Amino acid sequence: MTVPDGKLDQAAVLDEASPARASLPGISGWPMLLCQVALGILVLLVWQGASGRLVDNFFISNPIDVAVRLYGWTMDGSIFRHIGATVYATAMGFFIGAVGGAILGVWLGVSPFASRLLSPYLNALNALPKVALAPLFVLWFGLGLESKIALAAVLVLFLVFLNTFAGVREVDQDLIDGARLMRATRAQVIAKVIIPSAMSWVFAGLKISVPYALIGAVLGEMIAANRGLGYLVQFSGAQFDSAGVFAVLLVIALLAVGLNFLVEIVQHRMERWRIVGR
Amino acid sequence: MIDIRHVSKSFHKRDAVVDAVRDMNLTVERQEIVAVIGPSGCGKSTLLNMIAGLYAPTRGHIVYKGAAVKDVNTDVGYMTQKDNLLPWRNVRDNVAFPLELAGVGKAERARRADQVIAHVGLEGFEDRFPSELSGGMRKRACLARMLLYGAETALLDEPFAALDAQLKLAMHDLVLRLADENKQTVVLVTHDLMEAVTLADRVLVCTRRPATVALEQRIDLKRPRDVLNVRFSNEFKEFYDALWERLRLEYHEDRV
Numbered sequence: 001m002t003v004p005d006g007k008l009d010q011a012a013v014l015d016e017a018s019p020a021r022a023s024l025p026g027i028s029g030w031p032m033l034l035c036q037v038a039l040g041i042l043v044l045l046v047w048q049g050a051s052g053r054l055v056d057n058f059f060i061s062n063p064i065d066v067a068v069r070l071y072g073w074t075m076d077g078s079i080f081r082h083i084g085a086t087v088y089a090t091a092m093g094f095f096i097g098a099v100g101g102a103i104l105g106v107w108l109g110v111s112p113f114a115s116r117l118l119s120p121y122l123n124a125l126n127a128l129p130k131v132a133l134a135p136l137f138v139l140w141f142g143l144g145l146e147s148k149i150a151l152a153a154v155l156v157l158f159l160v161f162l163n164t165f166a167g168v169r170e171v172d173q174d175l176i177d178g179a180r181l182m183r184a185t186r187a188q189v190i191a192k193v194i195i196p197s198a199m200s201w202v203f204a205g206l207k208i209s210v211p212y213a214l215i216g217a218v219l220g221e222m223i224a225a226n227r228g229l230g231y232l233v234q235f236s237g238a239q240f241d242s243a244g245v246f247a248v249l250l251v252i253a254l255l256a257v258g259l260n261f262l263v264e265i266v267q268h269r270m271e272r273w274r275i276v277g278r
Numbered sequence: 279m280i281d282i283r284h285v286s287k288s289f290h291k292r293d294a295v296v297d298a299v300r301d302m303n304l305t306v307e308r309q310e311i312v313a314v315i316g317p318s319g320c321g322k323s324t325l326l327n328m329i330a331g332l333y334a335p336t337r338g339h340i341v342y343k344g345a346a347v348k349d350v351n352t353d354v355g356y357m358t359q360k361d362n363l364l365p366w367r368n369v370r371d372n373v374a375f376p377l378e379l380a381g382v383g384k385a386e387r388a389r390r391a392d393q394v395i396a397h398v399g400l401e402g403f404e405d406r407f408p409s410e411l412s413g414g415m416r417k418r419a420c421l422a423r424m425l426l427y428g429a430e431t432a433l434l435d436e437p438f439a440a441l442d443a444q445l446k447l448a449m450h451d452l453v454l455r456l457a458d459e460n461k462q463t464v465v466l467v468t469h470d471l472m473e474a475v476t477l478a479d480r481v482l483v484c485t486r487r488p489a490t491v492a493l494e495q496r497i498d499l500k501r502p503r504d505v506l507n508v509r510f511s512n513e514f515k516e517f518y519d520a521l522w523e524r525l526r527l528e529y530h531e532d533r534v
Contacts, residue, residue, distance in 0.1 A: 177332050178362045182376040182427055183352045192379070196366050 058242065065243035066250065073247070083251065085228040089145050089217035090259070093152020097213065098206055101157040105164025106198070110190055115165070126162070130154045130216075134223045143224050152216030159209040160202065167201025168194055203270060210263050214256055229255070279463050280306040280329060280431065285338035286488070287324050297488035298324040301338075304482065304491065311457060311464040313474035315521070316484030317528050322467040323358075325489065326433045329465065330356050342431075355429030357437045361416040363408040369395060369419050370404040376427035394422040398452060414445040421456060431463040438473065450476055450505040458502065471525060475517050476505055483524050493524040 027035065044063045051062035073079035108115040108122075134151055141147040171194050179193045221230025229252050236244030282304040288297045298321035306312050314322050327333045328340055331351035340347045363372045371378075374391035382390075395404055398418040408416055417437060424432060434453070438446045454477060457464050468474050474481045475497055483493040497517050499508060508514055 172362075174358065174360060174362050175364065177330075177350075178356065179375075179379070180350045181330060181352060181354060181356050182379055184379045188379055192375075193364065196364070199366070 058240070061243040061246050066246045069241075069243045069247040070250070079232075079251065082227055082229050082232045082248075083255070085145060085148075085225075086214075086217050086221065086230065086252075086255070089148035089220065089228065090152055090213045092145075092149045093216055094156050094210065094213035096149065097153035097156025097209065098160050100153065101160025101162075101205070101209075102164050102202055104157070105161045105202070106168055106190070106195060108161075109165050109168025109198070110194060122161075126158050130158070131219055134220060137220070138224045143226065148217045148220030148225065148228065148230075151220040152213040155212040155216040156209040159212060160205040163201045163205025163208075164198060167198030167205075170201065171197045203267065207263050207267065210259050211256060214252075214259060218252060279308040279310070279343060280304075280465070281339075281341035282325070282329075283339050283341065285325075285328065285335045285340060287321070287328060287333065288336050288488075297321075299328075299335075300488035300490050302490055306463060306465060309457075309461050309463055310480065311454075311466065311478045313466045313468060313478035313481045314484055315468055315471060315474045315481060315525065316489060317486050318469055320484050320487050320528075321489035322484055323435050326356070326435050326465065326467055329431075330354050330433055353429065354431045354433050355424035355427055356433045356435070357417075357420050357424065358435040359437060359439050361408070361413075361420050363416060363419055363423075365408050368405050368407050369400060369411070372408065372419060373423045373426055375423060390426060391422075394425045395419075397425070398422045398456075413441055414449065417441070417449055418452070421452060425456060425460065428460075429462070431465070432457065434464060434466040434468075436468050436470075439468070439470070446473070447505050453477065454501075454503060454505065471518060471521055472509060475499075475514060475521065476503065476508060481517075481521055483521060483528070486528050492528070493521070495521050 047060070048062050048064065051057050051060055057065075070079070108118065130151070133154060134147070137147040137150040141150055175193050175197065176189055179189050184192065217228070218230035218233075221228035222234045223230075225231040229248055233245055233248040233252070236242075236248060282302055285299060285302045286297070287299040288295050290296075302325065304312070304314075314325065316322055324333065328335050329342070329347065329351065331340075331347045331349055334348075342351055342353065364375065367375070370388060370391050373395055374382075374387040377387035377390065392401075392404060395401060398421050400415060400418050400422065403411065403415060408419070411419065420437075432453075438449050441449065450473065453464070456462070464477075466474065466477060478497055481495045481497060482491050483495075484490065485492045495517060499511070499513060499517075509518075
């Protein structure tokens with residue numbers, strides 16, 4: 001199982017935020033931000049310059065066209081409908097997958113019989129590229145938002161499940177024995193020892209699965225939809241509108257960055273409440 | 279109180295069978311403090327696990343207050359070198375955990391927890407988390423939790439092995455005081471002979487694995503004991519030497 005990934009990921013992010021990084025020699029802080037902005041402007045300038053001269057504008061468009069396209073979509077409001085659809089499918093898929101994965105993980109984690117019984121099937125399902133389920137979801141749930149939610153949910157579910165399951169298995173047996181000696185019932189052991197103890201794993205799973213929820217939603221929209229950012233990128237591509245494709249990619253990237261930012265804030269809160277922190 | 283009759287325990291490790299305890303016999307009276315001493319890894323902890331009902335003996339019976347131990351023995355408090363406090367709960371909530379399990383209301387359990395926390399000398403640390411406490415403070419929190427839980431028997435498995443000598447003495451004093459106040463029966467497992475003689479009414483020397491009782495020595499030192507000075511008395515030295523004479527054999531054989 002590739003479960004500890006989430007934990008590693010968490011550690012890496014924490015490390016990045018730690019003050020040790022600020023003490024690295026070289027440029028940091030405001031000067032670094034200026035350099036970063038300068039690099040961005042340079043890339044845009046090279047892109048603008050290369051377009052139509054070195055590479056056909058048909059393939060790579062150019063920053064001005066992309067900006068014009070974005071401006072137009074923003075002014076007529078059409079982009080917001082697509083963003084709304086994608087965000088909704090991402091959020092719903094994430095929520096359903098997270099709840100389902102956490103419940104499944106705890107259940108199988110505390111029930112050796114069920115986990116042994118289901119393990120070959122779960123392994124097979126996990127190995128399956130979940131994206132291949134998309135046509136099935138379209139059949140079941142139609143062309144609307146539901147099929148995108150289902151795809152996002154399935155991606156999230158397995159990640160959260162694997163992390164939760166590993167977390168429950170990792171619970172210190174001595175803590176469980178201690179609680180049993182103090183007359184804890186089985187339900188109390190699960191609610192007051194196993195679940196809190198597995199929480200840091202669950203949150204690691206939730207954190208890594210946020211981008212996957214977005215991937216699921218966008219992919220679902222690319223396969224069959226009439227709105228959403230995935231639909232828009234697919235539609236623009238089919239129209240040979242490279243400016244449109246780049247414009248949507250930019251929006252998706254901003255959305256992903258926004259979601260990661262949200263996760264960071266939530267994680268910070270969690271640590272303050274000592275739900276995750278040890 | 280506790281009657282261990284011809285108890286043996288073996289574990290299966292792949293194909294090999296490891297005998298941890300062989301034909302152990304021991305009777306612990308109510309309010310007695312019994313120390314079991316022996317080389318590390320000799321199966322002493324297995325004995326406590328069996329008294330707690332966490333393991334079933336392979337052969338023999340463990341009788342606790344007249345009834346065979348068949349399931350988890352909820353009359354005992356168990357304290358190990360690892361302190362087993364819940365890391366996501368502060369001291370108050372850790373100490374109050376047994377009351378919470380029993381369904382006692384929040385205000386009531388906080389009140390009673392704060393009382394025992396003060397009693398073990400941890401006042402002012404109620405809102406700290408285990409990771410913010412020193413080793414000795416965590417032991418105090420464990421003792422407080424055991425008090426609140428009203429365990430009539432305390433099983434102590436090398437609880438103070440990781441503490442420095444001064445802290446150990448303070449903890450010995452606290453254990454004796456609490457056991458006396460609460461009329462507890464104590465079974466202490468240790469590899470520290472000084473600790474065993476200081477605390478116990480009776481010391482049993484265990485052989486190397488499989489553990490069985492090699493020598494039983496009554497420690498007739500008066501109570502209450504002054505843990506700081508008791509070890510300088512002549513009687514203490516006699517008991518200590520007699521036990522060490524037998525215990526060293528276990529270590530010498532080890533080296534061969």
